[in-house]
Amino acid sequence: MNIKNLFRINKKGRKKKEEISKSTEDIQDRGDLREITKEILDKSADELAHEEKHMEGLYAKKREEWKVKELLKKARILERKNKYRDAIKAYLRFLEKNLVIIGSRKRYSLKDYYKLVDYYVKIAELYMKIHHIKAEDRIKDMRKAAEYYEKAAKMYMGKGEYNSAHKNYQKAADIYEEIKMYEKSADNYLGIAEMYRLKGDKLLTSDFYDKAAKYYSMAENHDRTIEMISKSAELRINIGDRKGASDDYMRIADMYRSTGKHQEAIKFYAKSVEILYGMEKFIELREIYDRIAQDYENINEYNDAIYYYLGSAFLNEGRDDLAASNAFEGAAHCYEKLKDYKNAIQYYTKAADLNIKLKRYLNAAYILKSIGKCYESMGNEEMAADYYFKYAEYGITDKKGLACMEGFKMAVNIYLRMIDLEMNKKRYKKAIELYKKLARSYSGLKDFKKAGDSFYRAAEMEREMGYDIKTYVYTYRESIKEYTKACDFWCIARSYKKMKEYDNAVKFYNKYADEQSKKGNPFYSGEGYRKAGDCFKEMNNRKEMLKSYNKAIKYYSLHLEKIRKRKIIEDQRASVGNTLKYIAESYRNINQLVNARDYYSKALKYFEEKNMLKEVTFIRAFLNKIEAKIVIRSGDYSRADKLLRISIEAFDELLKDKELSMDYRNFLQKNRDDTKKILDSIAQKPEVSLLLDRRSYTFKGIPLVLNMELKNKSVNPIYNISFLPHLPEELEIHMEPDPIEKIDSGEVIKTSMEVISDTPGEYRLKPIEVIYED
Structure with a gap:
């Protein structure tokens, strides 16, 4: 349609004729423009002037929408002509423009975004329709198709259309499987599982966790595989499928065993047995493991003994902590025999922790002593001393553990050696730490004087090295x-x-x-x-x-x-x-x-x-x-x-x-x-100044008072100050100044003298000599 003779009012009120033309096939759009034009013609010139910008913005927005519809029309035409790749580009440009409009205008919402989902599916379908000569090009396009099916599935999830979501996740998973991208296939099965979890369908959720596990396994992602199977097992227990849950835990155990993680394998084998057969079978199994372990240890087959000790430990852990601690200790002892001190320490620590949890402190103490010996064998003296200290600390809490006091003495001997070494190497910060540990060890031995001396030495070093005052004051305390x-x-x-x-x-x-x-x-x-x-x-x-x-x-x-x-x-x-x-x-x-x-x-x-x-x-x-x-x-x-x-x-x-x-x-x-x-x-000679304060007049035969101010300008005090006046013959001293014992540096002393004369005249006094000791 053509619209002519549309007038525009400028700021000075003059009318300026301007032609605007636009053609469109959309009847509704023509109706919109007629309505806009009618509104414009119905308004006064002043109103038009105020709404000019609004009209232009509205028109610009309509123009953007026309362009988007043109892109969609173009994409459909290209699709009908079997020009799939060009059609995909047009659909993508259409989506891009639509997303810009949705994001920039208030009247659009998330629902408008979800309305575009069919176009994502369309793009995926077009990628699958493209004919290829090279296999790598086909794989590339199939991957793109799968990505768009996956996007569409997530959008359908957002809309709450779960069947469509399932359908698109499945298509994506099948394509990824075909092109051997198993981990991506697993991700889509996980998406389906999470969808059914939200719906509350535990059976289907469990099945799709299993499918996800299958493809994670094909991708050799063992951690994710185990995670999916574990989730599946938990759901099966909830729905009463104990056989299915037992099988799942058995699969996890097999996976751990195949990767050499025997302790974890044993743990899940135990779960599988317990779920399916109950506690009686479980107790029987752990007892068998204990006996086998002891037999292997007796014939010095320590590796086999370790396997069964740990089997028993993991079977018992959380169920019978005393039995678990004994088994961990047995495994640790075998590792120590093999001089594998790192693993020995690991399992001794588990055993000690369980004994402390059970408040069996004397047992824990002796295990901590074993840890100390392992560290000492490894050459880590500080850790050895720390554990000997713990050995004594826990041991003396038991009436039968007085012999454990030796742990404090063992720690003292090591700390003293290490302090000498650190001091010789001038590693003073480390020496301070060791002095504090030494102090606590002496305190454990009830040698409080030496404990205090060790803390005092640490505090002295902290102060001398410029530590924060709060730090060394705390150590002094x-x-x-x-x-x-x-x-x-x-x-x-x-x-x-x-x-x-x-x-x-x-x-x-x-x-x-x-x-x-x-x-x-x-x-x-x-x-x-x-x-x-x-x-x-x-x-x-x-x-x-x-x-x-x-x-x-x-x-x-x-x-x-x-x-x-x-x-x-x-x-x-x-x-x-x-x-x-x-x-x-x-x-x-x-x-x-x-x-x-x-x-x-x-x-x-x-x-x-x-x-x-x-x-x-x-x-x-x-x-x-x-x-x-x-x-x-x-x-x-x-x-x-x-x-x-x-x-x-x-x-x-x-x-x-x-x-x-x-x-x-x-x-x-x-x-x-x-x-x-x-x-x-x-080296600086003292400087003393004497000031007579005024010109004086008197009558003959009447004493004249002369005020004096004496200042010591030197940096040291002067002592025993006396005066030697030099007077004209016509003047006599009526009263001499009093002697002064001391004048400090910078101090000013005021005194006076009196003179008298029987002969009238004008007299000028010579300087009065000041005599002092410094």
Whole structure:
């Protein structure tokens, strides 16, 4: 049809004539266009202007639909002319355009998509009609046909037309079978099975699972084959077909046996027997397996024994766990005899797990010990130790299992060897893990002190290696738990100190000191109080720090007195030299430098006589530093310089030792840096400024007050400050400035002096000389 004289209104309101022509064979389409045209002519110009775009979009959509129908018409014509391949292309283009329209327009739904199913079937049929010269071309087209039958089947499933779905799945399966694509054929039979499962027809579902299994087997996909047969068997049990289910399980067992998976085969043979003949036959079968296995083991035919032990184990598992565990253990023992430790461990583990489940912990313990031996035979010492630990852990839960304590000892010996090895190879992370395992083993032996020491060592390594604070604090707390069991106050306090929980550390250092005092060990009592003093120093609690250090000095002195009177025998830690050194350090920490110097000097003499070179170097480092501080007060900078340099050399010598702990190294480095700072500071001459604050007026015979401001600009304090004024002859000092004992670095002190004169005039004061010691 032709439509002429259709007017369009532009934005300015002018009418513009435009011809639109279109021919079609569809009467309904002509009716649609007449209706659209009538609507257009009935509307005003303004309304047309607003709906112009809508009309154009509607027309475009109709044009798309016309094109799709033209493609369908073309496909049918080509099909009638037996041009099947060209017809397929046209049908595919028709489907493609249709799918675009369905996907892009709201009024279309999934039902519209399913309406296209017949065209998928048509394409499949056309592929089958094509004549071929080459066999490979025929196979290619048959595969395409099968793919479209399969798509159609799924679409019919979506529509709920199960008969049509079955028909198309079957066609696809038959084609795939013909071209020897057995797995694809199986997939389509599985599709039919799932369809009947949804319908609730268990018998047909089971039959088609069997068919799927047949073709998966032909495709040599054993896992899928077994899966399909298993599903079929389950359904047959549900519908009461016990013979069919038994046969299915027998087929699965045969498949496992043919692939060498004997344990799985035995399991399904057992299912087959149990379903068909009941428990009586099953019990009889497992007993026969046990006897055969034992006979083979007795004649050292371990492989045959293993077969029957595992047969019995899998027959019993889930039914009689005690019998199953015994059979697994028998198989494992045979594997161990054959030195097949991997399989031995596998079945010992099954046996142990079943015994633990049955709460037969002593039996489980001895099996775990066997696992440990297997690992040790394989050279895996850590796993061996872990299982020896478990052996002891489970064994001691039984009153008859005290002998299993040996497992902890066995684990300790292995962990100690491994720690030495890991430390030598500098594999510190592994060593930390082993220290923790060692700690738990010592704890099992009730050697809580060594358990705590092992956790403490692990925590120290974690801290030194930069582990997260939560990690090493947790490990320190584990050490505290063990030390608490051992009532070791010193070590508890030490761990708290490393965690910087100084309040708790002080508490236990004082407990340790009191405990040692009651035992008559003044040296160790002094140690406790000295360490408490260290903690108070960290807490900036000077009052308690002084008390603790003075107590330490008191008990150290008492110890020296006892040695002098031969009331106690000197030992290595509580030697005279160490006692003198610790007294010196206590005095040093409370800034009594002269006393500290005297005791360091005595300690130096002791260590030199004993030829203890490291201790001599340590004492020299601190003695020279303290001596330098003392001579600085008297202003002898030249001597102080020499002493400080000697001290720094001694600190450097000590720091060369690579075996120092992180804390001790930090302690030495801090003192070395402090010594260097003092050395640098004495190289700078103190600078002191004096400021007279104003121009002053007075009358003769009346004192004049001169205010002064004194500032120490040096980095060190100055002492014993006095003044030497230089005054004109006409002025007399009426009141001199008061002497000042000390001015710290950067401190400002205000003072004053008074002058008087009987002679009128204007006077200018010369600088007042400030005298001080630094």
